[in-house]
Amino acid sequence: MTPVTTRSSTRLAAPAPGWTTATDVVVVGSGVAGLTTALRLRAAGLKVMVVTKAVLDDGSTRWAQGGIAAALGEGDSPEQHLDDTLVAGAGLCDEEAVRVLVTEGPAAVRRLIETGAAFDKDADGRILLTREGGHHRRRIAHAGGDATGAEISRALVEAVQADPHIEVIEHALVLDLLTDAKGRTAGLTLHVMGEGQRDGVGALHARAVVLATGGMGQVFSATTNPAVSTGDGVALALRAGAEVTDLEFVQFHPTVLWLGPDAEGQQPLISEAVRGEGAHLVDADEVRFMVGQHELAELAPRDIVAKGIMRRMRETGAEHMYLDGRHFGARMWEERFPTILASCRSHGIDPVTQLIPVAPAAHYASGGVRTDLRGHTSVSGLYACGEVACTGVHGANRLASNSLLEGLVFAERIAADILDRDAAGKLTPRHEDTSREVDRVPLLAPEARADIQRLMTRGVGVLRSAASMAEAAEGLAALTADPQSSAVTGKGEAPQVETWEATNLHLVAAALAAAARLREETRGCHWREDFPDRDDAGWQRHLISRQQDGVLTTTEEQQ
Numbered sequence: 293m294t295p296v297t298t299r300s301s302t303r304l305a306a307p308a309p310g311w312t313t314a315t316d317v318v319v320v321g322s323g324v325a326g327l328t329t330a331l332r333l334r335a336a337g338l339k340v341m342v343v344t345k346a347v348l349d350d351g352s353t354r355w356a357q358g359g360i361a362a363a364l365g366e367g368d369s370p371e372q373h374l375d376d377t378l379v380a381g382a383g384l385c386d387e388e389a390v391r392v393l394v395t396e397g398p399a400a401v402r403r404l405i406e407t408g409a410a411f412d413k414d415a416d417g418r419i420l421l422t423r424e425g426g427h428h429r430r431r432i433a434h435a436g437g438d439a440t441g442a443e444i445s446r447a448l449v450e451a452v453q454a455d456p457h458i459e460v461i462e463h464a465l466v467l468d469l470l471t472d473a474k475g476r477t478a479g480l481t482l483h484v485m486g487e488g489q490r491d492g493v494g495a496l497h498a499r500a501v502v503l504a505t506g507g508m509g510q511v512f513s514a515t516t517n518p519a520v521s522t523g524d525g526v527a528l529a530l531r532a533g534a535e536v537t538d539l540e541f542v543q544f545h546p547t548v549l550w551l552g553p554d555a556e557g558q559q560p561l562i563s564e565a566v567r568g569e570g571a572h573l574v575d576a577d578e579v580r581f582m583v584g585q586h587e588l589a590e591l592a593p594r595d596i597v598a599k600g601i602m603r604r605m606r607e608t609g610a611e612h613m614y615l616d617g618r619h620f621g622a623r624m625w626e627e628r629f630p631t632i633l634a635s636c637r638s639h640g641i642d643p644v645t646q647l648i649p650v651a652p653a654a655h656y657a658s659g660g661v662r663t664d665l666r667g668h669t670s671v672s673g674l675y676a677c678g679e680v681a682c683t684g685v686h687g688a689n690r691l692a693s694n695s696l697l698e699g700l701v702f703a704e705r706i707a708a709d710i711l712d713r714d715a716a717g718k719l720t721p722r723h724e725d726t727s728r729e730v731d732r733v734p735l736l737a738p739e740a741r742a743d744i745q746r747l748m749t750r751g752v753g754v755l756r757s758a759a760s761m762a763e764a765a766e767g768l769a770a771l772t773a774d775p776q777s778s779a780v781t782g783k784g785e786a787p788q789v790e791t792w793e794a795t796n797l798h799l800v801a802a803a804l805a806a807a808a809r810l811r812e813e814t815r816g817c818h819w820r821e822d823f824p825d826r827d828d829a830g831w832q833r834h835l836i837s838r839q840q841d842g843v844l845t846t847t848e849e850q851q
């Protein structure tokens with residue numbers, strides 16, 4: 293792990309903090325990663341505060357449908373789960389990290405059940421397990437049929453709310469990290485849409501900060517991610533001087549309900565579990581085009597299926613393909629996939645009698661803030677957990693249903709690390725923020741969000757080439773090049789959540805585009821039209837992005 297950074301950081305333009313508070317550990321975000329960390333820290337007696345952008349259950353966690361992967365079934369083993377994960381990761385997984393995930397996963401799921409999450413079971417009380425793409429075994433535990441994330445979120449939110457010693461601040465947008473003179477974490481700044489003592493921008497001093505801010509799907513026009521997934525944690529980490537890695541590996545989910553060419557924002561997902569239970573992908577002539585492309589056909593890893601769909605769309609000139617689950621019959625749809633059934637019907641499609649139009653959309657960030665196996669980032673006292681982090685378990689492509697598990701397993705590891713450090717007297721003591729001379733980043737207008745999304749979708753989407761990405765990068769640079777342009781907010785205008793979010797999206801998009809341009813090969817979910825082959829000799833390595841003095845650089849990891 294890289295030692296403590298002392299690089300000079302930048303911060304978002306924001307009013308000076310009007311209020312101050314303090315705690316031992318602040319957890320940013322309230323999905324599976326954040327809430328599990330908070331609960332485990334509290335159980336050991338530390339003072340914890342959870343700050344979250346909207347309400348407690350607003351994040352990707354509650355949208356997860358398919359389930360959580362763990363070797364819980366008869367005949368399955370962590371070793372087999374490891375093998376499947378490494379295959380999906382296309383040569384870039386950190387095998388040690390994957391081993392941690394698959395060996396600690398089953399017990400972490402059992403502890404989640406003890407916390408209150410109820411998974412679907414058979415008549416004998418055994419947890420029902422399904423299959424998803426890339427898994428050679430049935431090992432996906434699910435809840436409420438296809439409402440796994442909602443159940444996990446419910447259980448964790450209830451446990452947090454039942455603990456009077458976990459303080460929660462909702463509607464609080466975290467802006468930037470506070471650091472001491474040695475570059476160590478001293479807390480953070482945040483903007484609270486509250487009232488009374490905690491309203492507007494404040495400073496929260498803490499001995500450790502855990503980023504659990506989720507993904508960055510909103511960088512693209514069409515995504516399965518909710519509106520809060522704007523990559524804030526990655527942007528904050530970059531501004532604080534932390535290392536970010538594997539950003540180019542964005543997983544596009546192959547089967548997202550196609551709602552028309554102009555659909556924007558969060559789109560309904562048709563879980564992989566629907567294919568796991570036997571639904572077929574077909575073109576307009578009802579030909580199963582995935583058969584013969586991969587031994588697992590529709591259940592090949594996601595990048596293969598997304599590419600198969602895109603290829604067929606090109607060949608036939610179609611805007612989407614179809615998923616055929618008509619043979620399930622009404623009862624199976626109602627019992628096994630009630631959420632998806634309702635979602636399709638609300639958009640005028642009845643999967644019991646009709647083909648479901650589907651196309652790929654941005655779904656999951658395999659990369660993020662670089663951490664070691666205990667969640668440390670390259671900034672002392674700053675941890676990252678869940679989708680915002682890059683622990684190394686996903687490599688170039690995440691295996692389906694490994695992300696909820698990653699959030700759980702690494703949250704427990706982070707909590708254990710913080711507690712060990714506290715017990716050893718090593719937890720960085722609370723410091724006043726002394727880095728006063730930071731540069732302030734000018735803010736983008738809220739309207740820039742749609743421009744960024746369009747540029748990224750067109751240039752850095754499922755299919756990428758040097759020309760398409762250069763266009764995106766130029767477009768992104770143009771947004772900030774002219775301080776007088778309408779994309780940059782004028783002096784004197786009070787910043788608002790949308791301006792800070794648009795500015796974060798811009799930084800994350802620029803870093804993602806830079807990494808994708810540099811990687812001249814096709815690997816995992818990074819698909820270059822101009823470099824169609826995987827190139828292990830040249831590219832079996834990670835790309836690291838950093839920001840120093842406001843300048844973003846992306847370099848190859850030194851071997």
Ligand SMILES: Cc1cc2nc3c(=O)[nH]c(=O)nc-3n(C[C@H](O)[C@H](O)[C@H](O)COP(=O)(O)OP(=O)(O)OC[C@H]3O[C@@H](n4cnc5c(N)ncnc54)[C@H](O)[C@@H]3O)c2cc1C
Binds near residue numbers: 349353355360464
């Ligand atoms: C539709 C859908 C289906 C999925 N299905 C599955 C599945 O079946 N299995 C699986 O394993 N994975 C699935 N995933 C992925 C998985 O849900 C996520 O990777 C996982 O839930 C991420 O958890 P998290 O705790 O890291 O982040 P999230 O659950 O996204 O939570 C992030 C939190 O951070 C907060 N936040 C963000 N920025 C800030 C800020 N600046 N200040 C304060 N708070 C902030 C958000 O409000 C939110 O509370 C799915 C994802 C989606 C979108």
